[in-house]
Amino acid sequence: MEREIMTSYETKKNCEIRVFESSDEMATDLAEFISQVSEISVKERGYFAIALCGGPLIRHMRKLCEAPYNKTLDWSKWYIFWAEERAVAKNHAESNYKLAKEGFLSKVPILNGHVYSINDNATVEQAATDYEFVIRQLVKVRTVGVSESNDCPKFDLILLNIGPDGHVASLFPNHPALELKDDWVTYITDSPEPPPERITFTLPVINSALNIAIVATGEDKEKAVSFAISDCNESLGATSVPATMVQPTDGKLVWFLDEAAASSLEAGNDAYEHQY
Structure with a gap:
């Protein structure tokens, strides 16, 4: 019998957990998920309308640059945003834009005018103000959807990493930004x-997305992942682990995990329904 390459669990609150044996299988499934x-x-x-983050996320998106996706997806309809960005120049080594440009955007035919990076010549405060203004204009013309419940932008997909401390986007534990x-x-x-x-996007914007995917790999993410997912079914999160507060208002959350990051879940997965 061929060994399974992915285990999937689904909770009662539109929160699905997918666990992969290898980085390659994770990248393959993530590409198919994004494509769909x-x-x-x-x-x-x-x-x-898709919003990206930094870290290893772009590397996990690499399969989108290959067949069949690089030829079959309607790239002319893609609009790229950042759920977080560092206030550095676009050519800076720590720029999320630079990471995405080199690892993804330069390899697929997305229109340059559909890529919305931050103003790296402004102060960080002004850059945030400018970025929100751009998104508001695109919501007005419905390039970006709008949530009926809170009038927030309703991105089709927001892709997030999770840090060892449980932060998502640039929303860090116990930070005042979590309360906005x-x-x-x-x-x-x-x-x-x-x-x-x-x-950074605020939590209301993240939670208004139609789809949210959180990608986590490595043993250093195990505790944060376990804490966040254990509360997937709860109505309230904990500011000590911001990922717990990612709870889509009217959308779906999917976790993409390797076995190391998911090790605590697999040791006690009674809370989840095993999907075959």
């Missing part, structure tokens, strides 16, 4: 990870 969301979004809305309700984009100047100045 893209095709549905283009068919239903005429656009696909009205802002779509905010800025921080005290990131515990360098560089200190960053812009």
Whole structure:
């Protein structure tokens, strides 16, 4: 009998957990997931609005640059945003834009005018203000959808990493930015990870997305993943682990995990329904 390459669990609150044996299998499944969301979004809305993060996420998206996706996806309908960005120049080594440009955007035919990076010539405060203004204009013309429940932008897909401390985007444990309700984009100047100045989507925007995917690999993510997923079915999260507070209002959350990051889950998965 061929060994399974993925184990999937599904909770009662539109939160699915997928566990992979290898990085290659994770990348393959992630590409297929993104492809399906893209095709549905283009068919239903005429656009696909996706927000990226930094870290290893772009590397996990590598299969999208290969056949069949590089030829079959309607790249002209893709609109690229960043759920977080470091307040550095676009050619800086720590720029999420640079990472995405080199590892993904330069390898697929996405239109340059559909890539919305932050203003790297402005202060971090002004960059956040400018970025929110851009998104508001695109919501007005429905290039980016809108949530009926809170009038927030409703991105078709937001892709996130999770840090060992449980942070997502640039929303760090116990940070005041976690409490923001009205802002779509905010800025921080005290990131515990360098560089200190960053812009980030707020939780209301993240939770308004139609689809959210969180990617986590490595033993150093195990505790944060376990804590966050154990509360997938709870109505309230904990600011000590911001990933716990990622709870889509009217969408779906999918975790993409390797076996190391999921090791605590696989040791006690009674809370989840095993999907074959």
